[in-house]
Amino acid sequence: MDTPTPLDTTHLPRILCLHGGGVNAEIFHAQSRSLIKALPAFRLVFADGPFYCSPGPGIVPVYEEHGPFRRWLRWLPEHPEIDDESAVEEVMYNIQTAKEGDGGTGEWVGVLGFSQGAKLTSSLLYEQQVCLEKTGKAETGYKFGVLLAGRSPIVSFSELSKSSATVAAGAVSEGFHYEGTSPHVLRIPTIHVHGLTDPGLHLHRKMLEQYHDASTTTLIEWEGAHRVPIKKTDVQPIADAIYKLAREQGVQV
Incomplete structure (x- = not known):
């Protein structure tokens, strides 16, 4: 039997x-396989975090x-200390490396993250927003974000987002x-996906209510724990x- 030719996704709008x-x-x-299958009009590009650690739960x-x-980011005291400036540089370098290493040509339209990656998603979008507000320009032009189990x-x-309400990048x-x-x-449009049996649900709700318009x-909301949804009935919504959000933001899908 002939092997089907993979569809060319290089031109599609991209989600980090x-x-x-x-x-x-x-x-x-691998965890996102069902989501990838349900989003054929996008090119999903996966980046590696800069710091090594033990396997997650x-x-x-x-x-x-x-x-x-x-x-x-650091979430345990035993994670090696790092100054804020170095932490920012490492995170941004890895993200930029992933973006530059991708063979696609489509516009970068969104960011999608799970757990710590969702916290980072909201943070990157807010940095874009505050840069535009305070300086009139930003290095990115993301139109939306997707937070899967993102906690506050x-x-x-940067100094633009530094205050007692935000956590420092190296903390x-x-x-x-x-x-x-x-x-x-954050006023850039976001989708928040909360598992109703997730032990961190109260922190996910706090992130939504305290830091998003x-x-x-x-x-x-879905009947699941702290994981990326896999079943079609959970993924399709x-x-x-x-x-829907992409179309509202002018993305051609």
């Missing part, structure tokens, strides 16, 4: 995909042979708590929301 802590781009690609034994495992808070990647993000109304509110958010 950011894995969770203790995983890597290869594993996140649930990664062993299924993906035990697929290390080394990586992270974007937003991470600061331990786990356990950070901010009361009151955040002065940092209610008028530009879409919430999708997410894909439908992404297509």
Whole structure:
């Protein structure tokens, strides 16, 4: 039998995909297989976090042979200390390396992340927004974000977003708590996917309510724990929301 010719995706609009802590781009690609299948009008590009760490929850034994495992940020005190400037440089370098290494030609239209990658998604979009507001220009032009189980808070990647409501790029993000109304509110449209049996659900809701403009958010809840949805019945509403939001933002899909 003839092998089917793979579809050419080089021209499609691109979504940057950011894995969770203790995983890597290869594993996140595997975890996202159903989502990739449901989004044929996009080219999904997966980036590797810059820092090595132990495997995240649930990664062993299924993906035990697929290390080394990586992270974007510190979430445990035993993670080696790093100054904020170096942390920002490392994260941005790895993201830029993934983007430049991709063979696609389509516009970078969105960012999608799971867990720590979702926290990073919101943080990158906010950095774009605050740069445009304060300086009139930004290095990226993302139109939307997708947060799969993204917990608060937003991470600061420059002086423009630094305050008591955001966590520094080199700091331990786990356990950070901010009361009151955040002065940092993301208005770039975002989709928030919350698993109703996820132990961190209260922190995902806090991220949505405290750091995102209610008028530009879409919430999708599903009966799942802390993982990327796989079943078609769970994935299809997410894909439908992404297509709808992309079209509203002028993306040709």
